[in-house]
Amino acid sequence: ETGVTQTPRHLVMGMTNKKSLKCEQHLGHNAMYWYKQSAKKPLELMFVYNFKEQTENNSVPSRFSPECPNSSHLFLHLHTLQPEDSALYLCASSQDAGGPSGELFFGEGSRLTVL
């Protein structure tokens, strides 16, 4: 079992659909992140949660809505997305977002295609 698990691995949705991405970490970390990875672009930070509290919203459109019910689970709710939102969405965790710098542990990603 990997440290960070993301479901679904692939998702195709229409612009009017509502779907959710799920992330679960089994590492005992306190910080969780959502990143967007588009072709030929660097990873873009979307949201950061530290001890279940959102500490960063990197100017993400409201059609993306995160939820962090506890330190082990993170969701990304999607609604009325645009085709340009098609990308690989990566979840990551780290020991503590406010502590000494440490590595990010990534999940395998959810490949999203918006038609």
Place this chain on the structure above:
Amino acid sequence: GESVGLHLPTLSVQEGDNSIINCAYSNSASDYFIWYKQESGKGPQFIIDIRSNMDKRQGQRVTVLLNKTVKHLSLQIAATQPGDSAVYFCAENTGTYKYIFGTGTRLKVLA
């Protein structure tokens, strides 16, 4: 603005040769750097990291070099193998949760 970049988008090396992947960063206050490997269809995987109080760190077949004077980071892979084929990118930590990632270099290992 602050950025992390890579000199070469694609690097092809012969199997068994050494690979060197380079990265430039612009934030002199960054104190922690990471190299990630991302294989097709997978998430980024940690390879090695280095803190700013060091200039070299070695792992198994990999070495990271940090030159703070010219803000340059490199990843050296010894005896490159087919399984090393992937996209490699560096990340710099500019404080707490702020990581800046490069676009990546694709490493192709030729048999």
